[in-house]
Amino acid sequence: VSSEHERIAEITRRLQSGGVPTTLRVGIGDDAAVLRASARDLVLSVDASVEGVHFERAWLAPEDIGFRALSAALSDLAAMAAEPRCALVALTCPAELDDATLYAIVDGFAQGQAHYGCPIAGGNLAAGPALSITTTVVGESPERPLLRSGARAGHGLYVTGTLGAAAIGLQLLRTHREHLGPEQVARFRRPTARIEEGRAIAAYASACIDVSDGLLQDLGHVCAASGVGCDVELACLPLPAGSPLTREETLELALRGGEDYELLVAAEAVPSSSPLVRIGTFTTELGIRTLDSTGSPTAHAQLAGFDHFRPKSTP
Amino acid sequence: VSSEHERIAEITRRLQSGGVPTTLRVGIGDDAAVLRASARDLVLSVDASVEGVHFERAWLAPEDIGFRALSAALSDLAAMAAEPRCALVALTCPAELDDATLYAIVDGFAQGQAHYGCPIAGGNLAAGPALSITTTVVGESPERPLLRSGARAGHGLYVTGTLGAAAIGLQLLRTHREHLGPEQVARFRRPTARIEEGRAIAAYASACIDVSDGLLQDLGHVCAASGVGCDVELACLPLPAGSPLTREETLELALRGGEDYELLVAAEAVPSSSPLVRIGTFTTELGIRTLDSTGSPTAHAQLAGFDHFRPKSTP
Secondary structure (H helix, E strand, O other): OOOHHHHHHHHHHHHOOOOOOOOEEEOOOOOOEEEOOOOOOEEEEEEEEEEOOOEOHHHOOHHHHHHHHHHHHHHHHHHOOOEEEEEEEEEEEOOOOOHHHHHHHHHHHHHHHHHHOOOEEEEEEEEOOOOEEEEEEEEEOOOOOOOOOOOOOOOEEEEOOOOOHHHHHHHHHHOOOHHHOHHHHHHHHOOOOOHHHHHHHOOOEEEEEEOOOOHHHHHHHHHHHHOOEEEEEHHHOOOOOOOOOOHHHHHHHHHHOOOOOOEEEEEOOOOOOOOOEEEEEEEOOOOEEEEOOOOOEOOHHHOOOOOOOOHHHOO | OOOHHHHHHHHHHHHOOOOOOOOEEEOOOOOOEEEOOOOOOEEEEEEEEEEOOOEOHHHOOHHHHHHHHHHHHHHHHHOOOOEEEEEEEEEEEOOOOOHHHHHHHHHHHHHHHHHHOOOEEEEEEEEOOOOEEEEEEEEEOOOOOOOOOOOOOOOEEEEOOOOOHHHHHHHHHHOOOHHHOHHHHHHHHOOOOOHHHHHHHOOOEEEEEEOOOOHHHHHHHHHHHHOOEEEEEHHHOOOOOOOOOOHHHHHHHHHHOOOOOOEEEEEOOOOOOOOOEEEEEEEOOOOEEEEOOOOOEOOHHHOOOOOOOOHHHOO
């Protein structure tokens, strides 16, 4: 194991191999990073990935751990319709973590900074009892930041992409059946923050959140912040193609499974060119109802999503 | 133990009891915080406090844990001569951490945000194997940010305050002798980031770093970044008054002990009104020499400061 300062030097080399972008006046290596002033408001978020809680090392290549931590953090910027500017990465490593694994995690961040055009501007390296990665992201806000609180009764509920793929992939990994669904496993391992989608909807969306804890739970946050309820039409949910699970299992993971990092969007109307799929309608009655194809309420809405301090409620 | 969302609601109440300041367009509670645009460059830093690595719960009241995590993070802004604008707090809690302890830690952050005028704009709450706090801070840069790389041979080495008090306090806590040095213990428990001092020196300092890992180690970073060496005059070191340890022990902790969060400053000259104490001179010869009162080199410079992956080198 190299010393802390040898490790920081190597991490810096790997993250700054392409130079320091002009948006950064100072990158990695001083007491703090300096981001050049912008005329727009700044959007700030932080997200943690803890081994044994958010992931197991058996499920992910080290590069995936880095890429997915950046994606998960940037997903909150996507949900605000913000444009990424830079990120900070705080790594806590157990003593037995070898240099090669650490540097491969950093390579995953390097892949992420290239993919998103979001340079890693700084960070922190410390010893600790478990591998833990805390990623802070900074973005530029659109003129009107997209909040959770703008949904109104009568607005449609829309979603990008499909729901449930990451949770299916996770279930396959947990049960050693990853060969049954390589696409779903890839969705779990390498989620993508919907940055472009978020910026595209800023003009017409009334509210937005990213699906990190499950559709029902994250929709619940939008409803609570907006003071509305929602009817979700189960027949409209965009389920992932080729799921190796039963339709009922797939539907449950689409409702409860987190970490898809798709965007849930409220809008009065969407342009005909929009790739968003309508899955429900906000209502004046509080609470979330799930409706079957005949319009009758189903029992699915009772299921909760992920709660860090109620682990038994989770898949 | 309350649920994650009950905890977030209570944390939000405690941190936003005074309302959301006007510099924040959006505070805690949405996918991300929104900080209003500023004409000045932004300074960004992140710092981690991990139980069992950076502190033990027996040494600190829960409120101290929060206050000190914010101080440690803000100290990096002080060293850049930046003015704090906001902070984000990512908390990872073991399952057995009770609500009262968690909320007391948050109260420490609330005391810190009031002390520094630096609102907590957002954060993250997750379960994990140990109590871990990762604090991101955002500040405004002076026109010329103060870097580590500006020291030149012939410039003086200066320091704010005294050196070694926090390490003395830590040693007293570790050996159950805290009654022998309540002031030093308080310096460990409630360090203060030297924000005002950092802003005051911006006009004349050529380089700066905060003392988090020990004078010799942090001075080494300035020397490496600036391409210079340094002679440190041991007789000039401002030692804490009333140390219960021997003069030699106190001197060693002043050289090697971290977490004082004082500022080490390089300057060609300082105004006569400056409270900085001169402790040495930067040199063309690389390496750090410690000199006794006759100007002869001593052996102290061989001692290293804290390294997260070489724990045996630490006090």
